[in-house]
Every structure is written in structure tokens, then in C-alpha cells.
Amino acid sequence: MALSTQPYKGARDFYPEDKRFQKYMFGKLRQVAERFGYEEYDAPILESIDLYLAKSGSEIVNEQTYVFKDRADREVVIRPEMTPSASRMVAGRRQELGYPLRWYSIPNLWRYERPQRGRLREHWQLNVDVFGLPGIEAEVELIQLSSAIFKSFGATPAMYEIRLNSRKLMDFALHNYLGLTEVEAYSMAKLIDRMHKIDRTEFIGLADAVLSPSEREAGAVEKLLKVLDARRLSDLPALLVAHESVVALQKLLDSLTTSQISNVRFDPTIMRGFDYYTDIVFEVVDLHPDNNRSMMGGGRYDGLVGLFGVDPVPTVGFGLGDVTLQNFIELHDLLPKLRSESDVYLATIGDVAAGAQLAVAQLREMGVNVAVGATGRKLADHFKLAEKKHIHYVVIVGEQELASEQYTLKNLQTTESALHSLPRIVSIVKDYRAS
RNA sequence: GCGGGCGUAGCUCAGUUGGUUAGAGCGCUGGCUUGUGGAGCCGGAGGUCGUGGGUUCAAGACCCAUCGCUCGCCCCA
Numbered sequence: 001m002a003l004s005t006q007p008y009k010g011a012r013d014f015y016p017e018d019k020r021f022q023k024y025m026f027g028k029l030r031q032v033a034e035r036f037g038y039e040e041y042d043a044p045i046l047e048s049i050d051l052y053l054a055k056s057g058s059e060i061v062n063e064q065t066y067v068f069k070d071r072a073d074r075e076v077v078i079r080p081e082m083t084p085s086a087s088r089m090v091a092g093r094r095q096e097l098g099y100p101l102r103w104y105s106i107p108n109l110w111r112y113e114r115p116q117r118g119r120l121r122e123h124w125q126l127n128v129d130v131f132g133l134p135g136i137e138a139e140v141e142l143i144q145l146s147s148a149i150f151k152s153f154g155a156t157p158a159m160y161e162i163r164l165n166s167r168k169l170m171d172f173a174l175h176n177y178l179g180l181t182e183v184e185a186y187s188m189a190k191l192i193d194r195m196h197k198i199d200r201t202e203f204i205g206l207a208d209a210v211l212s213p214s215e216r217e218a219g220a221v222e223k224l225l226k227v228l229d230a231r232r233l234s235d236l237p238a239l240l241v242a243h244e245s246v247v248a249l250q251k252l253l254d255s256l257t258t259s260q261i262s263n264v265r266f267d268p269t270i271m272r273g274f275d276y277y278t279d280i281v282f283e284v285v286d287l288h289p290d291n292n293r294s295m296m297g298g299g300r301y302d303g304l305v306g307l308f309g310v311d312p313v314p315t316v317g318f319g320l321g322d323v324t325l326q327n328f329i330e331l332h333d334l335l336p337k338l339r340s341e342s343d344v345y346l347a348t349i350g351d352v353a354a355g356a357q358l359a360v361a362q363l364r365e366m367g368v369n370v371a372v373g374a375t376g377r378k379l380a381d382h383f384k385l386a387e388k389k390h391i392h393y394v395v396i397v398g399e400q401e402l403a404s405e406q407y408t409l410k411n412l413q414t415t416e417s418a419l420h421s422l423p424r425i426v427s428i429v430k431d432y433r434a435s
Numbered sequence: 436g437c438g439g440g441c442g443u444a445g446c447u448c449a450g451u452u453g454g455u456u457a458g459a460g461c462g463c464u465g466g467c468u469u470g471u472g473g474a475g476c477c478g479g480a481g482g483u484c485g486u487g488g489g490u491u492c493a494a495g496a497c498c499c500a501u502c503g504c505u506c507g508c509c510c511c512a
Contacts, residue, residue: 052512063436064510065512083512084512111512113509113511114509115505115511116506117507193511272511272512275512286468299512327467347470350470378469379470380472384472384473385470386472387473393479398470410471413473415471
């Protein structure tokens with residue numbers, strides 16, 4: 001029985017062309033995060049199971065993560081998300097870190113579930129968090145940052161939308177405006193979260209089922225729909241418009257408008273699945289019909305650092321997954337032509353191995369990445385191979401070149417070739433690399 | 436964990452109501468000769484038709500099982 005060449009279920013191999021794209025993508029993410037003053041951090045890919053049990057409950061940890069026992073019987077989890085690790089690290093040096101603390105990371109994460117479009121078992125996720133800012137300026141900054149990320153990939157505002165909501169507002173709406181109990185509000189929040197997946201009649205039926213008969217008679221469903229149908233804050237029922245969370249949302253929307261971010265709107269159906277969010281939540285949604293899903297999600301979670309027994313630190317953060325981002329880039333035709341890491345492909349003609357070695361060494365010494373072709377091939381084969389590997393230039397070394405110390409540099413795209421000194425070749429190649 | 440779709444060459448696929456030695460395009464490879472490629476022409480390699488069982492004189496095709504991929508549900512960190 002032959003060994004399978006397939007990668008593990010739900011995980012990907014990164015062949016050089018895939019890795020090259022990933023490097024491009026991550027490079028942009030790092031560049032933008034750092035432009036906003038964020039510092040990169042990392043943590044171990046393995047964490048104690050306790051870190052997730054405290055936050056998520058045992059069910060999701062046992063069923064949706066990779067859990068195993070190490071040789072000393074410790075229960076270990078392959079990290080399914082970065083937020084707990086980041087909170088752990090911040091709590092660990094709570095006193096000595098200066099605030100606001102701006103951190104980002106691009107961890108490789110694993111979740112145990114059936115793979116589907118945009119959602120694999122293995123993925124990478126940009127995590128950006130700002131710690132120590134209790135005010136709305138933190139949310140403003142993070143949404144500006146996400147907007148800058150999409151811009152850096154060449155996306156226009158028409159391609160995606162930023163949607164905002166407030167957990168505080170929804171809690172108030174469910175408890176005080178609709179009068180739901182704790183349990184009902186929880187179920188209703190989950191239902192609202194998947195409202196866009198089901199049709200309206202079905203939604204109304206399911207919402208009805210959550211409510212008690214008296215609440216139903218009091219018109220709770222109608223009141224709920226009035227909340228959920230609001231396209232702007234002013235559409236909300238008067239009792240809610242006056243709430244402090246609406247003031248905060250309005251302030252956030254105003255700031256973003258001032259920052260020229262136009263594709264942002266209030267959306268009361270944005271709930272975010274997990275419970276640690278405490279206030280404003282947001283998502284970035286791809287508007288392409290074939291990828292109509294959330295690419296990025298985040299919000300404020302002021303309580304997490306405090307779980308480690310230190311004073312709480314107000315925090316806002318978001319995660320952006322590589323799989324949906326890649327889908328976005330491909331579907332909107334934003335994929336750039338990516339170049340090889342090699343600047344030149346070196347082709348020898350005749351028995352010039354010793355002399356060519358010297359030229360190669362000099363080129364490398366001067367900072368040029370040189371891939372050397374196999375000896376004894378025809379020039380045409382060298383060209384084809386270099387082209388296939390997306391290498392832009394071929395340097396030809398033969399008897400003539402060695403005698404004159406002028407080397408043939410061929411541009412595979414223009415097909416032009418000319419003789420140059422090695423330093424000249426270095427400068428041409430580096431100019432191209434920088435272009 | 437649940438449901439739908441699909442597994443034929445490296446890739447994309449075609450294979451007529453079951454009928455002899457399994458096909459195309461692209462890709463790969465050799466040549467059209469030895470210092471300038473992408474075209475064209477002529478060759479070549481490569482498939483126990485995902486796997487195992489069954490029905491049949493006969494299975495790539497039909498049935499069962501199993502594995503894998505994929506899309507969706509649950510869940511979404």
C-alpha cells in the first residue's frame with residue numbers, strides 16, 4: 001500500500017507558490033499593523049486546557065479542539081485561537097507593560113471540525129489587540145486599521161462592508177426592552193446571530209419558540225423585529241435610542257466618517273458567537289456573492305485579562321482569517337503577479353564550471369539571489385525553466401563571458417539580452433527587485 | 436456529529452441503455468543538433484477507472500460497504 005501524498009484532512013501544504021502568496025499576504029498585514037504602531041508577539045502553539053475551559057466551557061473545548069495528554073498526563077490543547085494566549089501574556093506582565101499596549105500576531109491555529117468553504121481545520125489568523133484604552137478611540141483605531149488592511153490589498157470600499165453593533169445595546173434590548181430572562185436572552189442572541197441564514201418566517205417561528213406565552217402576547221417578536229430591522233441608529237425604538245451604548249456607537253460612526261471610512265454601518269444582527277465580548281462588536285463582510293461571509297470579527301472584551309487574577313485591562317481586538325481573506329483577494333481579482341525569491345537564474349554554456357562559480361559567488365556576495373541551472377542543458381531549456389519558476393532574469397556564463405568579464409543578462413519578459421559587468425548586473429537586478 | 440454532491444492520466448474532464456486492447460486537451464518528456472525559449476511538426480512515458488466485496492457470460496458504468504474530496508448544517512474562537 002503506497003503512502004498517501006495528501007495533506008492531513010482540513011490542512012494545507014504550502015508549495016513554494018502558495019508560500020509566496022502567504023508571504024505577500026502576511027507582509028501586507030505586518031506592514032499595516034506596524035504602521036499603526038503595533039508590535040508583533042507570539043506564544044506557544046500548545047496551551048494547557050485550563051486556559052480555554054475558563055473561557056469557553058468544556059463542551060466546545062472537548063469537541064472542537066485538538067486535545068491530548070502529554071507524556072506526563074497534562075491535558076494539552078493545540079491553540080484554536082490567540083486571544084486567551086495574548087491575555088495570559090499581558091496578565092503575566094500586567095504591571096510592567098506600558099499602556100496603551102498595541103500587539104499583533106499571525107498565529108497558526110487549529111480547530112477540530114468538518115472542513116468547509118472558508119473554514120479549514122488549520123488556518124492562520126491575524127490578531128490585533130489594543131490593551132489599556134477604555135474609550136471609543138480604541139475601536140476607532142482598530143477599524144481604521146482593518147480598513148487600511150483591505151486598502152493595502154487594493155480593495156475598494158464597494159467590495160466589503162464593516163458592520164458594527166453593541167453587546168450592551170443588545171443586552172439592554174433583550175432584557176429591558178423585551179423583558180426576556182437570562183436564558184431566553186442567551187438563546188435569542190444565538191438565534192439573531194444566524195438570522196441571515198434563515199428566512200424571515202422561519203426566524204419568526206424560532207423566535208416565538210424562545211419566548212414565553214405572556215411575552216409573545218406582549219408583542220415581543222414585533223418589538224424584536226423593529227430592533228433588528230434598524231438600518232441606522234435612528235431607526236431604533238425611542239427607548240433604545242436614548243441608551244448610552246447608542247451614543248457610543250454614534251460617536252464611533254461619526255469618527256469613522258471623519259476618517260473617510262464610508263462602508264461602515266450599524267447592524268443589530270451582528271452578535272459574535274462568543275460570550276467574552278462586553279461592548280462594541282464588529283465584523284468585516286465580503287460583499288462578493290460567492291463569498292458572502294464574515295472575514296474578520298472582533299470587539300471589546302474588558303474582562304479577559306482579569307481572569308488571571310490581576311486587575312482587569314480594557315481590551316479591543318479582532319481576528320482576520322487567512323482563508324477567507326485569500327478567497328476575498330482571489331474573487332475580487334486582487335492577486336498580484338508574485339516574483340520568485342531568486343533574482344537571476346544562471347545558465348552555463350560549455351565547460352565553464354570553475355569560472356562560473358566565481359561569478360556566482362560574486363553576485364551572491366553583492367546581495368543577488370542566484371539559482372544555478374543544471375550544467376549541460378540547452379539555453380532554451382534554461383529559459384523555459386527560469387520562466388516556469390517566475391525568475392525574471394537569466395545570466396549566461398560561457399567562454400566568451402569569462403574571457404571578457406562581461407556577462408550576458410537576459411530579461412525573459414522583454415526577451416532582450418545584453419552584456420554587462422557583474423556590478424552593473426547587480427544594479428539592474430536590484431532596481432527590478434525594488435520596482 | 437448530521438445531510439447533499441463528486442471520485443477515470445500530474446491537471447480539467449469525455450466515456451452513449453453494461454459489450455472486446457481506456458480517450459481528449461493541457462502539462463511532462465525526447466527529437467526537428469550543439470550560444471537565445473515561448474509557435475509549429477513528429478515521437479514517448481504515464482491509468483490494477485479511490486479501495487473492497489457483490490450482481491452478470493461480460494462492470495469505469497449497476498448494487499452494498501469503506502475511504503477520500505467538496506458544499507451545506509451544528510458551531511464559529
